Amino acid sequence: MPNPSSPLLSAYLALGTVLQPLAPWLLKRRLALGKEDPARWREKLGHPTLPRPHGPLIWLHAVSVGEGLSVLPLLTRLVASGATVLVTSTTVTSARLLADRLPKGCLHQFLPSDLPGPVTRFLDHWRPDLAVFVESEFWPRLLRDSKARHIPMVLVNARISDTSARNWRRVPGLARAILSGFTALTAPEPRVAALLAELGADPARIRTTGSLKRGTGRLPVDAVALADLRDAIGNRKTWLAASTHPGEEEVILDAQHALSDRLLIVAPRHPQRGDAVRDLITARGLTVAQRSRQEPIAADTQVYLADSLGEMGLWFDLCPVAFIGGSLVPVGGHNAYEAVAHGSAVVTGPQVSNFAALYDSLLGAKGAVMVRGAPSLAGAIRAFDDPAIRTAQTTAATTVISAESDATAETAALILSLLPR
Template sequence: MSRKLYSALLYLLAPLIWRRVRRERMTGRPRGERLGHIADMAGERVLWLHAASLGEVMTARPLIRALIDDYPEHRVVITTMTVTGAERVNALFGDLVTHFFIPLDFPGATRRFVERLAPEIAIIVETELWPNLIHACSLQGVPVTVVNARITERGFRRYRRFAGLMVPVIRQLSWVGAKSGEDAQRFRALGVPARRINVTGALKFDLQLDAQSVAAGRQLREAFGDRPVWVAGSTHEGEESQLLRAHATLRQRFPDALLVLVPRHPQRFDEVDALCRRQGLEVARRSAGDTVGATTAVYLGDTLGELMALYGAGDIAFVGGSLVDIGGHNLLEPAALGRAVISGPSLSSLGDVLDMLEKGRARLEARDADELGRTLVALIGDDDRRTELGEQARAVVAANRGALGHTRSYLAKLILAQELDRPLPEE
């Protein structure tokens, strides 16, 4: 498929695409942003980073902070696709950055956006490669980089299937900071010259423990009292029912055990609450400020941006998206807190992060609800084993930090090169 055919298909599907976008709307923000209608910044020095959703924003958090600190004379612009990502950007950085929604990948919208933004460099987190957006950057001479870059085996096959569309796009990348050697090889196989690829490691290992979140987790744990507490974070549809089965097994042995349940998507909070109550469980909701009493079985973490604090309030962390065919979510957040980490078997999106945890014997795997229940009972009953797993997880995170420094260094060279190419201001 060529880029022209791809663009024609986008126009044909425009009504459906726009309907989807209408659901991803942020109060007070014009829909025109999705078509590239933003303020003209051509007279400013702009560094642009794109983090598609909440997960990418959290991964990029230390890099965004570094850009703010390293380039005070630049405006740092962050784009997201989702509202949850936008809300997290605003909560973390406020007016230290400028946020826009990424334009839909129509040729006119992307060209308008890049012309008005006029960035010195485009930094894409992970692999959000939109053909027309990257082409628009190429037309304007904007170097496009990918940081924390990864291509799963499934994604690699998809790119190969649509080689006529994606390979020319990927070959336009100015630099790729790959998470692993395997990711680097896949980018190389898709046409990125070896001189434009460096293996930097995973930015997720450089996550910073926010003192406020750590303190909030400790305070919450004290409020729960002297009872077993496990946290299930970033859970999906079809997963919560399995987690509640495992919780029932745990409560047979430890009747006062508490499950802190944190669904991945905010629109499912009420649905998960209803699921718990249908099973006769007493639920307290964080958003309502409910008190956790002796008979509370589930504490529903129905807020945004508090997952680290909630992980910190537990003795054990289960990371969701892994008992259903999602590919798993960030195992490193509870690992950095020194919590014993459990996941299901579906972890295809984690790549080298999973490899490092495996080598460090820092994760347990439960294939289904029954095995998860047995694992929880064993860990709650064995303080030494639980502590050992948590310390091994913390050690893996500490040993693999460094991707931020490598990424920062390579981006500095590219930004300097762009500065040297800039015409001198007129006197």
């Protein structure tokens, strides 16, 4: 890792050496609990299950489902250049989804544990010509050892929430040691670019490109599932609460009590919370059907709990209005690009620091509505019953998004320019 060094970094690396013998035991324990892939868990120890292809190899790490799906257009551009891309992620769910959606020319492996043996075996086998990290996934040993092998490293679509920034400021030496190792960094907005420089990245290496999530367009939609759900819903009005978090679902359900003439679809940010959200719904006196339990939507269903992965496009297509979660609690909000791409009117809470520039533009152009509690949320949803109001908002939102720069093209060009020839 580049200078300046960090005592915390040194301590982390030393601790990894000490704990390394426990890694196989911990992974086998997770395997027994169904949290690892039986055929591929050894990839996390640095034992590959695929050969390295000939020619230039770009290694791109996207920690989980959201990051992986957001870079699909970028991956398409990269493989079109003739390079092969090794995509790594950490979760079994992300591996399953990406297996169906990665463009031809991409390979997938699990990221190795950030320990001496796994990292060495991974880098020895794959010998990447360039490493790309998406958003905010920093594994110090991987970064340090990649740098030691003179592998150019790029941080793309960097994401630093207000909470993350406060935490990094408490360990300035570690932040500088990590961020100064990147050959190039791209930020979705000026606020993030300024934070990267403040925390230790070389300002000359930072480029503000806009968000990669802008380039994702419409999400995949299962046409058969869409038709079946539309038949089940019938003529009822619908609205969506997308990517919700603990603490705001109570507000959303309180709003639903004032919207009893329509069906609410709740899609938690983390579907594994499905049963907990179900308990919350029933405690609020609302009838629920749960996706993961394959429960059908009945005439008296008030809330459909969409606790599944990879189906957000389906929920947007079913709902003309979408509340984007993570915005009524201090999470920082989630992107509105997908909702706009599907033609849903956008409603948000005030806590949107993760996408501040986007929401500033949307709100300024009347392409989104901000709410602060259950009464205003219910009022906003009901206001969009007027087709003219809904059309005006979705048109304004589309205009805002269309005016943004093409971050995918710029990021792909930057990555390819750094690929050794």
